[in-house]
Amino acid sequence: MSPLLDVRDLTVRYAGESGIITAVRDVSFALHPGQALGIVGESGSGKSSIAGAILGLLGANAETAGKIIFAGRDLSTLPPAQRRAVLGSEIGSVFQDPFTALNPAIRVGQQIAEPLVQHRRVTPTAAAKRAIELLAEMGIARPAEAARAFPHQLSGGMKQRALIAAALACEPALLILDEPTTALDVTVEAQILDLLAALRRRKSVSLLFISHNLGVIRRVCDDVAVMYASQMVERGATTAVLGRPLHPYSKGLLASLPPLAASARRFRLPSIPGQMAGSPKPEAGCVFSPRCPFSEARCNAGPVDITGPADGHQVRCWKADRIGAWPLPEPINTPELIFLRGNALLNVTELRKTFQARSGLAAWRFSFAARPRLSRDTGEVAAVDGVSLALSPGEVLGLVGESGCGKSTLGRVVLQLLRKTSGSVEFDGEDVSQKPEQALKNFRRQAQIVFQNVGSSLNPRLSIGEALARPLALFNLVPPSGRTARVEQLLDMVRLPKTYRLRYPHQLSGGERQRVAIARALATEPRFIVCDEPVSALDVSVQAAVVNLLADLRDEFGLSYLFISHDLAVVAQLSDRIAVMYRGRICETGRTEDVLAPPFHPYTKALLASVAHEAPIELEQAGPVKPGGCPFRPRCPDRMAVCETDTPPLHPMSATHSIACHLTTLKQGTSSGSVVPGFASFR
């Protein structure tokens, strides 16, 4: 069977300010009808340029070489008019960011109908009808309304569904997706992936799926190709490549993924040392060898070719059949700590933080309904709605939730970067939420924060040394003469070379910048650090190293962390206890191993299922929920009558595990956890 898409020796080069960059180098692969091929790689691997080259979107700054043969025709040599006819009608595409991929000035339905009118000569009326049908097929609840809406009126998940609908409008044979779910919440992602799997079956469309997320690729794709530094280093069936990887990079990548399980404090994640070279030179040798634990002299002797059967498992490593598993790091010799309840370093009690959407004059509303009435509605939203938690010295508490659940707000209120609405935050016995800003100096020194966004956490105008010296100066920790030495010491602690002191943030990679941010937090010799999504913006191979660093620092200095993340696996790796947050409330909390095992709160169950790529929970609902009941009830498959009226409290399932759910509480009260008759759950 001849392939649908046959890419041969594709090479893409860009003209940049510092010279010519080769983003893709001699990449070849074939995609057969009905097949789903994944292309996996980290940032800088060149995977997105492949999609760009096939679709001809790379722009004047780029040069493409090689053959891209689609259904027998070479796309790269087609005249523009014919190429346009192929795109959109036979090849559909979905990009990463649904927020910018839809034209803000055109209604959604129109954007879906447009390719139909253009390529299939359908009348606009018929196309509009078809657009509504497509939206319904994509699982959008009120398709006619959605079609009439403008993009800014739809949620992220809905936008992405609309984009997929537009891509499929002309029933293409091939669908190219470039990181389609990266910008979405994990539960929404699970639904979209489910949708894609269903579409594959129904419409027998082939998929070219580009992503950095191995779990997603595993779920969706039959075959996978691994990209590293512009070259393809391994290719084969997904089960083979992800199950029994051959190339050291693939092995390292898979090994450095944190497993979704509790981990004893003495273990560290395997990680890939170093980082991808800026301008790789494959003529000189294997590009991965500087980071490869199996590397030897022959690896740097000359270019390495890809070997293996054309339609089977191929790998670019001459040593592939002789190497074993990626080396595991030695366990650290630290004793497991035992935490006593009484020793809390941080004690948060019934913390609430509300925001007002409107204030002042704008809050007044005039309604003409029954009688003219003047009322005041500030659109108040409780980002944090009655949260209590405690943290002992040396302990790591993981805070997990999706976007909008309030976890970042909670972190900031704990640090008094936002002031509370009600409740208390006690640090080392004192209620810091009551103190005025001037009295918080001591607290500020002991409680620090590390941010998610590595691009913005360092002032671009300050050198690394200046940025690290500032806390030393501010808190008078070291006299001016000793500051340079201390800065070098800090850089050492985070495993960065001393010479970085003189560099500027833009000269560092993402992982290095995050280490500097950690060093800056350490500069004040704190006891407690809030880590707000510290590894989410980093490449997978770098994440493991930073997580290990945080663990090492925790052991060395007895630090406590409030580790906030949406990534349950990473949280599980580092945390002693976990709290799961949904819409401002903690729905489950306990030791890591307890939370990851049944009994579950329904939301935790859904999170785990999404992360493990099993069946997703039902559709999302936008907008606020009326207060008074369980905040999760619109999405809960097991909701009962009492869930509408009573907010469930955190109920202890055991000494170390609490869940806030009426159903689990009930189930606990019966033998063998079966549902009590008379309380029927309805869907």
Added chain:
Amino acid sequence: MVEAILPTKLRRRRRWPASLYVGGFIVAGLLIIAILAQQIAPFPFDQMHIRDRFSAPSWRYWAGTDEYGRDIFSRLLFGSQLSIALGVTATVISMIAGVPLGLFAGYRPGFASETIMRGLDVMMSFPPIMLVLLILAVTPPSLLKTSVAIGILFVPPIARVTRSVALDLMSEDFVEAARSRGERSWYILLRELLPNVWPVLMVEASLRVVFAILLGAVLSFLGFGVQPPQADWGLMISNGRSFVDQAPWISLAPGLAMGLAVIGISLLGDGLREKLDPRHRGAN
């Protein structure tokens, strides 16, 4: 298939845009002329050669003479001093007032800064020329007064730009990191915000200088700016209006000079924007 063999039609993108060089060259030239006008000019700006009135450009008088026989070329050189002084003074004044206002409004959004922004909005709602004329009509005009009036006029746009950049910066994590250290407001404003606002301000400043010079020319033309016998370019154009039939160079020369100066500053500003303003990447 090695990269070195494949020919490529790609060329390295230049690091420094061309407009920066050309603009910088012109502006540098302008500054030198203005500083050294006294030394370079062949004649003093008010020296009259009555017998040579209305002479066309020649070797002696490179741009001809005006109705009083004054050498136009020398007057052009002196005029550059006035224009640059006007442009720079007005811009500096507007920044001294506008930047702190903008920083404050961006750093501490609240009732006070909202009021300030509303007030500035009201100021911007007036036709620009109206505001300046109002100020200048009620007091005897002079170069300084014109500069101040234009400077005041430009405060709202400068404050707006500063505020918008400051607002963007406030959501950057390094500012929040500073707050988490308990840094005082003045430190954050001066050491974290201001250094990052400068690049955009530089671009905006070049725009303002251009507008100031142009507006100043119109004002002088109308009689509300610099007064005779100063060699202001706008004034020269105004004087030449009546003689445009017999001696067009009296107006054309200063117009060309102004055009060249403004083009130079605009190019410099454009080049700076390409290099410095992260929001305008790509609009080459």
Added chain:
Amino acid sequence: MARYALKRLGAVLLVLIVMSILVFLATHALPSNTAQLILGQYSTPETQAALEHKLGLDQPLTAQYWHWASGILRGDLGQSMVMERPVAPILWDALSRSAVLALAAMVLVSSIGPALGVIAAVHQGRWADHAATVFSYLGISVPELYWGLVLILVFGSTFHLLPTSGAADLSDGAGNYFAHLVLPVVTLTLTSLAHVSRLTRSSMIEALDSTYVKVARARGMPERIVITRHALRNALLPTITVLAQDFGFLIGGIVAVEAIFAYPGLGRLLIFSLERQDLPLMQSAILVLTAVYCLANLGADLLYGVFNPRIRYG
């Protein structure tokens, strides 16, 4: 959308009120004594006091302001001191003449300006773009004064094609009427044109660089549709704002252009009143010009609200 419109209207009213106060205060801060001006050689302290009392100039400022403001709302704009005639008809006459200039210029700028900008953006980097850039630089860098003079030189003095000053009435013949309009309108248009086309160009380039345009191309849309349906709609929004901003420059430009061409419009009237310190005339002229400017901005804001889906549909 209604809320947006109301907010804008409120802002305009506020501006007009503030402007009237400012104008009133500024004119009363004039160094010369109004009564003295009028009486001329007959002025003695007694006659001055009597005239001041008659004109109501000895009353407290707030009372004077109220008197004046309520008069304006009733349509009574006072009496010009220099011309010794009611202000309102003079103003109306001048306003209609300036309006012709402004509208003609606005129409030309709104149609040619964005078109030039779009062409430059679409052919970015090629000769059409370079030509447009040069043109716009020239237009922006030199004040109207200069272009006006060049045009006078070329069309008036050298070739004697068009009249270079004053205005004619329609009753004198359409040809003559329009002939007098050509040079001032062209001068006004040139500067604004350059400005608008440049800004349209950069917002169009931004739109063409956007993800949604990339997506449209990936769907195989012909370039023509990508430009008109996808990029243009988003690029024109900032252009509307710019056109409104430009109206402000236009008003400034009108004052200069009317001065160069001795065109008897509102701008010339304003300068005249300022030079002669003719209070009632000055106040009314400034107020009217400001009102026109505000209303034009209001119109642009409303237009923007209509075309921006985020504001129109919330």
